[in-house]
Amino acid sequence: MKTHPDSLDRLLRAAAQAPVRPLDTLSFATESRTLHAWRSARAGADLRPVLRLWHAGLATAFGVAALTISVSYFAGRQADLDSADPYTATAQQLTVAINSNWQP
Amino acid sequence: MDEPLLDVGACLARVREGDEDSARRLLVHLSPLVLKIVRAHLPRRTSEEDLVQAVFVKVFTRLDQFRGQVPLEHWVSRIAVNTCFNELNRERVRPELRHADLSETEVEVIQNLAQDTGELPLEQALGAREIVDKLLAQLNPADRLVISLLHLEGRSIDEIHQRTGWSATLVKVRAFRARLKMKKHLQQLLKERTP
Numbered sequence: 001m002k003t004h005p006d007s008l009d010r011l012l013r014a015a016a017q018a019p020v021r022p023l024d025t026l027s028f029a030t031e032s033r034t035l036h037a038w039r040s041a042r043a044g045a046d047l048r049p050v051l052r053l054w055h056a057g058l059a060t061a062f063g064v065a066a067l068t069i070s071v072s073y074f075a076g077r078q079a080d081l082d083s084a085d086p087y088t089a090t091a092q093q094l095t096v097a098i099n100s101n102w103q104p
Numbered sequence: 105m106d107e108p109l110l111d112v113g114a115c116l117a118r119v120r121e122g123d124e125d126s127a128r129r130l131l132v133h134l135s136p137l138v139l140k141i142v143r144a145h146l147p148r149r150t151s152e153e154d155l156v157q158a159v160f161v162k163v164f165t166r167l168d169q170f171r172g173q174v175p176l177e178h179w180v181s182r183i184a185v186n187t188c189f190n191e192l193n194r195e196r197v198r199p200e201l202r203h204a205d206l207s208e209t210e211v212e213v214i215q216n217l218a219q220d221t222g223e224l225p226l227e228q229a230l231g232a233r234e235i236v237d238k239l240l241a242q243l244n245p246a247d248r249l250v251i252s253l254l255h256l257e258g259r260s261i262d263e264i265h266q267r268t269g270w271s272a273t274l275v276k277v278r279a280f281r282a283r284l285k286m287k288k289h290l291q292q293l294l295k296e297r298t299p
Contacts, residue, residue, distance in 0.1 A: 031132075
């Protein structure tokens, strides 16, 4: 079967001449939905600085809490170490030994 | 009654300040342009209204990014074309095109294409458009967009470059490849035609 090499061009040229559906205006529903979406987006944008402040506050609070916990942990540990000095430890061991092995 | 000529710059400034009346006027001003683009590149299973709304929401939420270096209409066109392109990208299933699926009008166009070498008569333009739409549905979104802009809307390579952001070379290459694919499908239809 013979096919003309320019069939596509002829088809495209004819298709380009097809009547275009007249452009009507946007429906009220689309217009309203679009404006509503725009308002919502604007409201979101207005809240952005507040949200940023909220996030910053939250991060600071977490930081302070972590710092407090670590400081109190290390302070407690230091107190334990201080109380467990060599003299006290030896005295405790001696007391235990004396109490348990004492033979009159 | 005709809409009075819109002072786009002043209107944009008011829209940025949140003036709803100006936003409505801008919407009315831009709607013919957006409707035209959406209709030209509407994916098969997408509602025209939904896509128009998606375009406008993008336009309005990005108005702060518009610097005025290009006319507003160019900027909006680009957003509209890209939104349609993304929507076309989601449409993955491309039904196979068979001669048996063509309508009576479309079959007449195919017969005419096979038998005659002249231009198709004007009364077959609608049938030709339907066939072209079916051929376009066989292409990937980028190819489809290029052919629509180049051959159906009569845009120049430079205009397509401006609307899509693709380089002129890329546009030419895509158009060439798309035409090859369309030719292949069209020849298949011509072959399947009962003489």
